[in-house]
Amino acid sequence: MSNFNKNYPKTKMIVPPSNTLIPERDADKLPVLDVRNLGIDFGGLKAVDNFTLTIGKTEIAGLIGPNGAGKTTVFNLLTNVYKPTRGAILLDGEPTAGKEPYEINKMGIARTFQNIRLFNEMTVIDNVKVGLGGSVKENLFDALFHTPRYRKNEKMLNEKAYELLGIFGMEDIAKLKAGNLPYGAQRRLEILRALATKPKILLLDEPAAGMNPSETAELMENIRRIRDTFNIAIMLIEHDMNLVMGICEGIAVLNFGQIIAKGTPDDIKNNETVIEAYLGRKENKKNA
């Protein structure tokens, strides 16, 4: 698996003013996501606490951690599905507090879901076109009477949608119902739908779940390709360490709602606390 990373030089990571890692190439730009002391309580439980993270403009970042660590909760906080109890999120320098999830999407955060959430009864292309919808101006009058503006928009949407489907070579299944697609294609479609909303940062929640090694390898290439073509940041939650270590430039490790380690893949691989969180203490092994 390690050969996936062959052609890609290791990113040099630097420490920006807010004291977290971002790639050196993004140093002179505003970080796309600047999260400070984010936290949420569910009753007495601090599900996420003191979550501080900065993501560079074109960084591929990873969020890992054992089951139940609060990774998906972080995604839900970033997209305001849950309202944070503490802390602030700056998207490209703008605070996202108090915004509705759809407004967050318009501001530039798009996401996929751990359990795939497609518009199952709609066709593949319509799923993408829903995502593209925000990019065209069309009022109810245009929609009801199919004015020239509607026709112009629709033509443009179709072209753009096929262009996007082309990324994953899904043009020939454009007219199928999304719910009838095989699992892997559904995951790819979800990524395309998120991309269609023109995000500044794409949040992928376990994109490789349920994929075999060759599909995972393909996915890795695609994630990189998406970053390079669209010049966006990507943050992903993943349990597949080959994928995480292979493409992520910065990794944050979450355990019991707290970040226990941050760094490059090499840092994380050798981090005692991380190994402990995943496998348990070394002493225990000796005693046993």
Added chain:
Amino acid sequence: MATQINKPLEKTPISKKLLNKDTITVFIVVAFYAVYSTLIYTNTAGRQMLNMAITISCYILMAVSLNLVVGFLGELSLGHAAFMSVGAYSGSMLSVALLQSTAMPLYIRLPLAMIFGGLVATIFGIIIGIPVLRLNGDYLAIVTLAFGEIVKNVIINLDFTGGAIGYDTKAIYSTPKALLPYAAAAVIISVLLIINLAKSKHGRAITAVRDNKIAASATGINITYYKLMVFAFSAFIAGVAGVLWGHSLSIIKAAKFDFNMSIEILVIVVLGGMGSIRGSVIAAILLKVLPEALRAVDDYRMLIYSLLLILMMLFNSAPQFAKLREKLNIKNTLVYFKNRKEKKGGNVE
């Protein structure tokens, strides 16, 4: 892997435009009115058929508009008749006022009244929409049900609506023969508008909300806005149906627009298939014509409705039925025959 899936239908292109499902829908509606008006204006139709012309049109309008809410938006609304009553009262009142003050002819008065009735119903749709649309599923159904009953009771207890005796519309009463062109126009325009809406960015957003609310909001769709829009638009069409209804009767009574009527419309929508405009049109026609044709079993109508609903649910969701439907699909059948023909031709060579 993805490229292995091929759409079997694409191999045999049959004139796409002709078999387009929207074209068929519009064709069915236009054909229905063409036949119906020919029968009526050549006086071949019986009195019963003549009297039913406006009722059927109103029910088609109600069914397609409720289908917007139930089929496209995916929310259960049990108070649709209330919007119709609001439209009927406000439109008829405007029509009476216009007739008495300016003696305006029907061809200006009725369209004006329809738009006015529709707009008043829209306002009610928005008023009920704002608090209600934060609710989902069962809760929304219960509140819309209550809304329908409240509107009915308020109208009964107001003075200017004529109270329980009903609102006297003898002045604006028009014969079915006079009203049919307006009814046909209202139905055809509504069907066209709904089809257009469904194919637009807004229509896709509405269906997206139905399919997955969380994903829809994560994809930049303002769920509250679209819910409100659908409620308002659907109320407008229901209001127009109400105005038409008001002009075809000599008195309108609020008690008619009760829970039973809302359910009757819902039955039409479910029977026709949720999300299918064509289905709603056909089911509305059938469910209005059949009771007249089967007068003898009129007592059992509600019983037959419920049985039909259960059968329809089975037909829509049971896998065996789904397979059967695939088989009976017109398009697939045509493709099948065409393929067989080609195969035969190939063998001969």
